[in-house]
Amino acid sequence: MPAKKLSQSAxxxxxxxxxETRRVVAPQAKAxxxxxxxxSQAEDLRLDHxxxxxxxxxxxxxxxxxxxxxxxxxxxxxxxxxxxxxxFGVHPYDVAAIAQADxxxxxxxxxxxxxxRRRSITIVASDVQNASEDxxxxxxxxxxxxxxxxxxxxxxxxxxxxxxxxxxxxxxLALAQDLQEADPVSLGRREQVWEDAQKLxxxxxxxxxxxxxxxxxxxxxxxxxxxxRSQTCFSCGSCVTVCPSCFCFDVEDELDPxxxxxxRRRQWDACLLSGFAxxxxxxxxxxxxxxxxxxRFYRKAKYLPERFGFMGCVGCGRCVKACTAxxxxxxxxxxxxxxxxx
Amino acid sequence: xKKLRMAIFDFACCEGCQLQIVNMEEGLxxxxxxxEPVEWREAISDQSEEYDLAFVEGSITREEDEQxxxxxxxxxxxxxALGACAVxxxxxxxxxxxxxxxxRRCVYGNSATMPHxxxxxxxxxxxxxxxxxEVRGCPMSRREFTYIVRCLAAATTPVxxxxxxxxxxxxxxxxxxxxxxEVCLGVVTRAGCNAPCPAGGQWCYGCRxxxxxxxxxxxxxxxxxxxxxxxDLRSRMELFNSVEARQCQGQ
Numbered sequence: 001m002p003a004k005k006l007s008q009s010a011x012x013x014x015x016x017x018x019x020e021t022r023r024v025v026a027p028q029a030k031a032x033x034x035x036x037x038x039x040s041q042a043e044d045l046r047l048d049h050x051x052x053x054x055x056x057x058x059x060x061x062x063x064x065x066x067x068x069x070x071x072x073x074x075x076x077x078x079x080x081x082x083x084x085x086x087x088f089g090v091h092p093y094d095v096a097a098i099a100q101a102d103x104x105x106x107x108x109x110x111x112x113x114x115x116x117r118r119r120s121i122t123i124v125a126s127d128v129q130n131a132s133e134d135x136x137x138x139x140x141x142x143x144x145x146x147x148x149x150x151x152x153x154x155x156x157x158x159x160x161x162x163x164x165x166x167x168x169x170x171x172x173l174a175l176a177q178d179l180q181e182a183d184p185v186s187l188g189r190r191e192q193v194w195e196d197a198q199k200l201x202x203x204x205x206x207x208x209x210x211x212x213x214x215x216x217x218x219x220x221x222x223x224x225x226x227x228x229r230s231q232t233c234f235s236c237g238s239c240v241t242v243c244p245s246c247f248c249f250d251v252e253d254e255l256d257p258x259x260x261x262x263x264r265r266r267q268w269d270a271c272l273l274s275g276f277a278x279x280x281x282x283x284x285x286x287x288x289x290x291x292x293x294x295x296r297f298y299r300k301a302k303y304l305p306e307r308f309g310f311m312g313c314v315g316c317g318r319c320v321k322a323c324t325a326x327x328x329x330x331x332x333x334x335x336x337x338x339x340x341x342x
Numbered sequence: 343x344k345k346l347r348m349a350i351f352d353f354a355c356c357e358g359c360q361l362q363i364v365n366m367e368e369g370l371x372x373x374x375x376x377x378e379p380v381e382w383r384e385a386i387s388d389q390s391e392e393y394d395l396a397f398v399e400g401s402i403t404r405e406e407d408e409q410x411x412x413x414x415x416x417x418x419x420x421x422x423a424l425g426a427c428a429v430x431x432x433x434x435x436x437x438x439x440x441x442x443x444x445x446r447r448c449v450y451g452n453s454a455t456m457p458h459x460x461x462x463x464x465x466x467x468x469x470x471x472x473x474x475x476e477v478r479g480c481p482m483s484r485r486e487f488t489y490i491v492r493c494l495a496a497a498t499t500p501v502x503x504x505x506x507x508x509x510x511x512x513x514x515x516x517x518x519x520x521x522x523x524e525v526c527l528g529v530v531t532r533a534g535c536n537a538p539c540p541a542g543g544q545w546c547y548g549c550r551x552x553x554x555x556x557x558x559x560x561x562x563x564x565x566x567x568x569x570x571x572x573x574d575l576r577s578r579m580e581l582f583n584s585v586e587a588r589q590c591q592g593q
Contacts, residue, residue, distance in 0.1 A: 031517040053515040063513045232560030234529040235553075236508035252501060255492045257372035259343065268513070273505040274555055289557070322512065324520050324529055325564055 001170050003163040003182040003190075011153075011160055014176040015042040018086055021175065025059060026088035027052050039088065047089050047155065050132035051316055055094050055244030056087050059121065060101055061114060063268045067251070071261040082117040086172070089126040089153075092145040092197075093137040093314040097244035098123070099148040103308060104247055113266070122168045125149035127193055128201060134317025136204040136331050142314045143201035144194045156189035203317070204331040207338050210311050213301040216337050221294075225336045230293035232325040237270030239296065239319035239328035245312045246270070271295055297333055346495055349381035349393040350424070351414055353400030353407055354434050354464070358481040359425035360384045360399055366484055373488060376495040392417050395494060397477075399424040401434045402465040415471040420494060423467045424487075426480040426582055430551045433480070434464040435584045475500065479535055480549035480582065486534055503533040506553055507546050510537035519545045525565070525574050527583075530556035548582045558586070 006014065018024050024039040027049040034049035036056055062081075070076040090098075105114035127144065128135075137143045145152075150169035154161045161182050164170045173179065182190075208216070240246045250269040255262040269276060272292050277285035286292045304312035319328040350360055364385055366373065380390035396418035402408055415421055426432035437445045446454040446461060453459060467473055475494070477487050486502065493500040503509070507528035511518065519526035519540055527548035528540060539546050562572055579587035 030515060032521075033517055035515045053517070054512070232557065232563045234506060234508070234557050234560070235555070236506040236529055238508050238512050241509055241512040254489065255496055255498075257369075257375060257488070257492065259376060259492060259496050270505075270509065273509070274553070275504045289555075322518075324508070324518065325560065326567055 001164045001173065003161050003187060004173065004176075004179045005156075005182045005186050006160045006162050006176060006179060008158060008160070010176065010178040012042045013178075015039070015045055015088070017175045018088070018172065022084050022086055024086045024088050025056075036087075045089065047126050047153070048129045049089070050128075050130045051091070051135065051318060051321075053318075054242055055097060055316065055318065056090055057097065057101065057244055057247070059085060059087060060098065060117060061105075061247065061249070061266075061268075065113065065266045067113060067264045067266050069261065069263055070253075073260070076264075078112065080113060080116045082120045084120045084122075086122045086124060088124045090123055090149065091128050091316075092125065093135075093140075093142040093201075093316045094244050095123065095125050095145045095148045096142040096314045097316075100245055100308075100310060100312070100314075101247055102148075103310075122151075122172060123149040124151040124153060124169075124172065127152070127154040127190075128197060129155055131200040131203060132317055132321075133203055134320035134329070135201045135315060136206060136317060137315035138198045138200075138202040139204075139206040139331070140210055140311060140313060140315040143197040154190045154193050156186045156193065159186065161186050161190045201315070204320075204329070206331050207335050210301070211305075213311065213334060214305050216334070217298055217302040220337045220340070223337060223340060225333060225340075226290050226294040229327045229333070230290040232327055233272070233289050233293050234325060235272055235274050235289055235292065236324070237272040238322040238324070240270035240272055241268065242318040242322040243313075244316055244318070245300065245314055248276075271299065293327075297330065300330070301334070343376075343495075345376060345378040346394040346491075347380045347390065347392065348377040348395045348397070348491075349379070349390060349414075349418070350384070350397045351381070351399065352383065353398065353411070353428070353467075354403045355400030355425065355427040355432070357384060357399065359428075359477075362481050362484050363487065366488070369484070369488065373491060377491060390417075394419045395491070396421045397424045398422070398428050398467050401427040401431045402467065402470050403434060403461050403463075405460070405462060408465075408470050411467065411470050420474045421467075421471065422475045422477060422490065422494075423473045424477050425482040426478065426549050426551070428467045429476045429478050430583070430585070431464045431466045432549075432582060435466075436580060437461075438463045438584065439588075478502075478532060478550040480547075483535055504554055505533055507531045507533045507535070507537050507540070507550075509533050510535070511540050514541055516541045520568055523568065525568070525570050525578055527578055529564075530558070545578070548579060552583055552586055556586070558589070 025036050026039045027034045027046050028037050028044045034052045036052050066079045068076045068078050105111040150166045152163050164173045248269045249266045251266050253264050300312035423429045450459050490500045510533045524545045526545035528546035530552050531546050531548040532550040532553050576587045
């Protein structure tokens with residue numbers, strides 16, 4: 001469907017209509033920050049948000065998710081939890097992270113829990129209006145996206161250019177009133193927004209092409225940066241918990257009070273936590289803080305690129321903000337390694 | 343399945359952890375399907391000589407309490423420390439810092455010399471007898487208590503968090519207390535409470551005790567970063583983690 005144009009008031013009416021039809025989750029104010037939450041009225045929608053505390057992955061793979069119910073007598077029954085939902089106002093870097101999750105969970109042997117939930121989610125992406133102070137998405141090619149969403153909203157002056165890319169997106173747009181054809185001026189302004197995003201979403205500058213990172217890391221295993229920066233690491237896992245590109249989980253069983261039946265759950269895990277690499281028998285493969293700290297960067301910029309062809313980081317900068325010790329910033333780490341390499 | 347014979351004992355404490363069990367109300371009926379209380383002063387009048395599962399609440403502050411605890415240990419197959427006082431001495435441990443005679447005088451005044459008030463430095467239950475499991479917190483969490491009872495009844499090992507409170511704050515999207523220029527103990531305190539204090543606008547007191555490997559060496563750098571001192575950090579740790587607070591140097 002060709003791009004359309006929507007005034008601000010028409011946008012609000014459309015969002016109202018969407019809320020009547022389906023569960024809409026969108027960025028809203030939380031203290032001085034923003035968080036995705038179910039939207040009950042269009043007025044609470046904050047398309048001007050810089051970044052949310054947690055990424056929208058909490059809706060694709062909830063922090064604690066029931067996988068199955070079991071009984072001692074009858075074995076188990078899978079539990080597939082899902083609810084039709086519109087993820088509204090998703091920034092391009094988060095759209096890119098969702099595409100990465102799709103790669104992990106939908107290919108080869110699809111994860112039925114993720115797959116079912118993913119199929120019931122419609123994504124309305126939104127180009128960034130205000131850049132967060134730590135963002136470096138433009139360095140990683142995720143300041144703008146051209147696929148991975150159903151609808152894209154771009155603010156151009158007092159109006160929005162809106163474009164659907166899928167039948168699910170078309171169905172949402174069909175609920176909008178006062179849709180106009182996007183005029184060439186508005187489309188030109190949208191091009192300008194995309195061009196500006198390459199500058200705006202570069203608050204921190206990675207001094208190399210991300211494709212050079214695997215080779216850089218290959219030679220940096222014993223670099224002093226790991227020991228030095230991890231000295232103040234609390235192993236609190238905040239950098240990972242807020243990451244849109246992290247999808248590691250743990251699986252736990254819990255018995256019901258009758259001890260005859262129970263629930264198996266999948267929970268978010270984080271490789272910075274001291275127990276992450278503990279295996280049966282109690283051995284810990286990454287016992288030292290430094291090893292866990294280093295692993296995160298290798299995982300994101302070496303192991304995943306080598307296996308999947310993309311970096312496990314989209315440059316949102318959430319980890320920079322979330323780290324109490326101020327040591328999580330990937331750009332600082334990679335740039336330090338570059339200094340040594342040159 | 344044979345029910346576990348359960349006993350609950352209290353030492354120096356406010357008995358608030360036991361109260362959490364009584365307050366489970368209808369959840370208590372589920373609990374009674376798998377355990378049989380045989381001694382529990384706060385809820386029943388029976389006494390017993392033998393128990394599969396003994397919960398011990400409170401810290402140990404008198405010599406005669408040590409002997410009583412050792413007797414309990416001998417009669418119990420599994421012993422669980424219940425709540426902050428039992429697990430690491432809790433608030434009671436505050437008194438260990440100054441001179442013990444002064445503590446007695448300050449608290450008991452003219453009665454300070456009476457024999458039953460011969461208070462000694464506070465010990466955690468684990469400093470007197472072997473503890474098999476812990477239910478942490480002030481008060482302990484009912485959810486965690488029932489989970490551990492279920493695990494023990496089913497002879498499985500309970501899995502409780504070993505990571506800091508920050509994980510739970512992030513999952514709740516609670517804005518970090520450090521952003522409000524407060525020293526919060528969540529970064530070194532064991533999770534498992536679901537971080538209600540920071541979510542309610544209050545820094546973490548550390549009532550669940552510290553994680554196994556708290557990064558206290560990094561404390562000074564972090565305090566510098568937020569314009570605070572190690573003394574600020576230590577003063578907050580005093581309440582529930584006074585032993586570690588005194589070890590936390592680096593001024």
